[in-house]
Amino acid sequence: MATRRKGAAKPSTQATPADAIDAQLERYRSMRDFDVTAEPSGGKKTEAAPQGLPFVIQKHAATRLHYDFRLGWNGVLKSWACAKGPSYVTADKRLAVQVEDHPMEYGGFEGIIPKGQYGGGTVMLWDEGTWEPQPGHTDVDEGLRTGSLKFIMHGTKMKGKWTLIRMGGKAASESKPNWLLIKEHDDFERKPDDPAITEEAPNSVVTGRSLEEIARNEDHVWNSKETATGNAWHRNDQQSKSEKPVTTAGAASKKSAVRAGAASNNAASNNFEAELKKTPKEKLPDFIRPQLASQATKPPADKGWIHELKLDGYRIQARKDGERVQLLTRTGLDWTHRMKTIAAEVAKLPAxxxxxDGEVVVLADDGTTSFADLQAAFQEGIRKPLTYFVFDLLHLNGHNLRGLPLLERKAMLAKLLHESGEFVRLGEHLETDGATMFRKACEFGAEGIVSKRADSPYSSSRSSSWLKLKCIRGQEFVIGGFTLPSNGIHGVGALLLGYYQDKKLIYAGRTGTGFTQKTHAKLRDQLDKLRQSSTAFEKPPAEARKGAIWVRPELVAQVNFSTWTADNLVRQASFQGLREDKPASEVVREAAGTSPKPRIPKHADPAPSAEKAVPSLASRNNTGEGKTQHAPIRLTHPDKILDAASQLTKQQLADYYWQIAPFMLPHIAGRPLSLVRCPEGSGQPCFFQKHASNMLPKSLESVEVRDKKTGKIEPYITLSTQTALAELAQLGVLELHPWGSRNEDLEHPDRIIIDLDPDTAIEWQTLAASAAEVRAALKKLHLESFLKTTGGKGLHVVIPIEPEYDWGVVKQFAHAFALSMEKQNPALYLTKMTKSARAGRIYIDYLRNERGATAVAPFSPRARPEANVSMPINWSELKLPERPTFRVVDFAEWSSRLKRDPWKRLPATNQRITPEVLSSFKISA
Structure with a gap:
């Protein structure tokens, strides 16, 4: 049988399971290089726990079927053989026999070990991912020595907290140490009657194949006798006809597909003479000012455009001159020393x-890019593999290519990168409809797209021949000041942001979310060195001056945000990281322009207007009619019923969160949150969760809050993105309860809630009239208020205020106001919680206005039968004959009301409780 040694190119262009295993083997082989992995290199120990360590579990049909449990540590795979495989039931203690360490490369193997050799049989990659020690148990070497290893797993099948305990007694005298693999209590544990994970997900995590299919195909063979030589595996080119292209998700499959596509150029020569004849000669430039894309509001509809995914990273030019390689930033700074692995790959290219020209990024498991991860790799020393996507070729072998059409330059680039390594890749494009490409990119979770004219030359300027469209708004801002955190930690409360216009620094708002514990301290240290007594902003508003510490405007922050407000301030801004590649003086406001007008035939149908596009939010109903706008997130058991009364499924909940996010986020983003989680649905036990942990999705953020009683600093859950909101469905979150203050100023609330909680005997008309009375009483105090249902039987009257008073003052005001209502009509209102006194009355709950208290968020479902929504309503709706109710499953029926959201003005309503009002209630501020 013909065989092919590892590393040889496969002529097929289709991504098969064998291609995916090639990718795995190459990836695990690369992990031996400590420059590109998060593995410790065996040097001096540090207190910091390692992050992103690899693990793999291989299902192994040898003498008997078992599971090989392997944790990457110190450049090898620490290995245990587990006969029954892992169990999510905490009472199960699975025997795991420790065997010899395996080479890191073996962690990517799926295939056959010949009979008669050690481990002879069929090997499947059953699961893979990363692991990390549990907090407080970060000394892994000590855990291996003492026989107690506690860790957290982030795999496709294996998640959460686990423990390996070495057995004593007779087991300690065995030839190979016996350990027990045990699931610890957390959100992922299962009940004894739940399906076993080994039965629920029996096939390969990379190729989707069964053991029988792997054995039948025999596409990869591991020769155990050659393990020590590093040349143990080979691939059989002659595969079974039953082998099909890979369809399973996973980064390895995606990566192999990219390589397989590049292999289609296998017949092409690396001789560029023919193409270079028509280009002018020149000396290799030291640096070329990069071409920049103009912001656009919609993709070009005309022909002659290509579209690339917009990458969230550092713009880098790769310069090779003989044996010398340089990696240059967009301003020409030499960062070669910071990207040695990429530089080594560039040096191998055949020219x-x-x-x-290209972009250096950190790839997430789902194929998207994250500037926050990239910044962590550069700034915080976190080891994350860097990938260089090259999308243009400007000079080659003494010739200027910049006058060639873009597609010709990219064709030459594809030949140059034909055999590039894992960390240098071609930035591919599609010649498709721009609107479709943009929609798919946003659904995929990408930052957006860049549309380029296929025939355009390379121009060192911002040009309309390159257009960028962002799914998430984001740009660089200059940091002109900061505030101190309210919890007393060494960090920042919020960053004060700006941009240059006519050489003046214009204030653009602030961001108090997106920080990690490391960035808090690091930013504070950097900003303290830049302090100055006066502001660099041009006439900053009072909102900017409050609590501000001014700094020299030298640092540049990358910030994501939802939109610009009418006051030209960023809304729902989230810090992503510092940009070292762009000077502060070049930061301007990015204004979205318009795309070039397409040439429209005379009788063509006009494009739909934005107003007509709004009903797409209501594209789904109970009968399944219309198009389904699914949230672009991964769900397990999407058909699981979370509310029996309305038959609400997990998928429906995720879709609801995704579509309601633009309306809900303004009221919850950047605030500590308490979540009501109902993993088994509203009819089963639910629980509150307010603390962040490693078990939560990465899209959820945390904010550090100091406990007033103990002084202990605790991480609270917070979020700022549409994706994070949608991913709450996977956790079974049926209610969201935000604080009345924001992360950047926790001790000064900006909302007051008057909760009208009626006895069941109170009719709707009476409750509605009471809410109207509350509104009238607030108007006398010159306070505007907003109304919403609670999703239950009550109403919330919400008063936005300037965050100038602490919780004690605000609670006193709410209490005094409630007492005034009770005094006005004691037969109807009461302010004490006593249940027995509530008969026939309305309890005015003012206790929502103390530190740490929360109230259900607007648009949040309730964890009650029918899953009704806490809905913002117009004051005029108090005249309805019956209490208005809105169920999540009926979203298609009521979503049209979002066009006239009665709470749209609330975030921008700036009003104060005047000293005179406080004095009238005998409250001292």
Whole structure:
């Protein structure tokens, strides 16, 4: 049988399971290089726990079927053989026999070990991912020595907290140490009658194949006798006809597909002479000012455009001159020393000299890019593999290519990168409809797209021949000041942001979310060195001056935000990281322009207007009619019923959160949150969760809050993105309860809630009239208020205020106001919680206005039968004959009301409780 040694190119262009295993083997082989992995290199120990360590579990049909449990540590795979495989039931203690360490490369193997050799049989990659020690148990070497290893797993099948305990007694005298693999209590544990994970997900995590299919195909063979030589595996080119292309999700499959596509150029020569004849000669430039894309509001509809995914990273030019390689930032800074692995890959490319343009990114498991992860890799020393996507070729072997059409330059680039390594890749494009590409990119979770004219030359300027469209708004801002955190930690409360206009620094708002514990301290240290007594902003408003510490405007922050307000301030801003590649003086406001007008035939149908596009939010109903706008997130058991009364499924809940996010986020983003989680649905036990942990999705953020009683600092859950909100469905979150203050100023609330909680005997008309009375009483105090249902039987009257008083003052005001209502009509209102006194009356709950108290968020479902929504309503709706109710499953029926959201003005309503009002209630501020 013909065989092919590892590393040889496969002529097929289709991504098969064998391609995916090639990718795995190459990936695990690369983990031996400590420059590109998070593994410790065996040097001096540090107190910091390692992050992103690899693990793999291989299902192994040898003498008997078992599971090989392997944790990457110190450049090898620490290995245990587990006969029954892992169990999510905490009472199960699965025997795990420790065997010899395996080479890191073996962690990517799926295939056959010949009979008669050690481990002879069929091997499947059953699961893979990363692991990390549990907090407080970060000394892994000590845990291995003493026989107690506690860790957290982030795999496709294996998640949460686990423990390996070495057995004593007779087991300690065995030839190979016997351990027990035990699931610890957390959100992922299962009941004894739940399906076993080994039965629920029996096939390969990479290729989706069964053991029988792997054995039948025999596409990869591991020769155990050659393990020590590093040349143990080979691939069989002659595969079974039953082998099909890979369809399973996973980063390895995606990566192999990219390589397989590049292999289609296998017949092409690396001889560029023919293409270079028509280009002018020049000396290799030291650096070329990069071409920049103009912001656009919609993709070009005309022909002659190509579209690339917009990457969230650092713009880098790769310059090769003989044996010398340089990696240059967008301003020409030499960052070669910071990306040694990429530089080594660039050095191998088959050209004497060239200059290429591209982007360095950190790839997430789902194929998206994250600037926050990239910044962590550069700034915080967190080891994350960097990938260089090259999308243009500017100079090659003494010739200027910049006058060639873009597609010709990219064709030459594809040949140059034909055999590039894992960390240098071609930035591919699609010649498709721009609107479709943009929609799919946003659904995929990408930052957006860049549309380029296929025939355009390369121009060192911001040009309309390159257009960028962002799914998430984001740009660089200059940091002109900061505030101190309210919890007393060494960090920042909020960053004060700005941009330059006519050489003046214009205030653009603030951001108090997106920080990690490391960035808190690091930012504070950097900002303290830049302090100055006066502001660099041009006439900053009072909102900017409050609590501000001014700094020299030298640091540049990358910030994501939802939109610009009418006051030209960023809304729902989230810090992503510092940009070292762009000077502060170049930061301007990015204004979305318009795309070039397409040439429309005379009788063509006009494009739908934005107003007509709004009903797409209501594209789904109980009968399944219309198009389904699914949230672009991964769900397990999407058909699981979370509310029996309305038959609400997990998928429906995720879709609801995704579509309601633009309306809900303004009221919850950037605030500590308490979540009501109902993993088994509203009819089963539910629980509150307010603390962040490693068990939660990465899209959820945390804010550090100091406990007033103990002084202990605790991480509270917070969020700021549409994706984070949608991913709450996977956790079974049926209620969201935000604080009345924001993360950047926790001790000064900006909302007051008057909760009208009626006895069941109170009719709707009476409750509605009471809410109207509360509104009238607030108007006398010159306070505007907003109304919403609670999703239950009550109403909330919400008063937005300037965050100038602490919780004690605000609670006193709410209490005094409630007492005034009770005094006005004691037969109807009461302010004490006593249940027995509530008969026939309305309890005015003012206790929502103390530190740490929360109230259900607007648009949040309730964890009650029918899953009704806490809905913002117009004051005029108090005249309805019956209490208005809105169920999540009926979203298609009521979503049209979002066009006239009665709470749209609430975030921008700036009003104060005047000293005179406080004095009238005998409250001292």
């Amino acid at each position: 004497d000299n060239f200059l290429a």
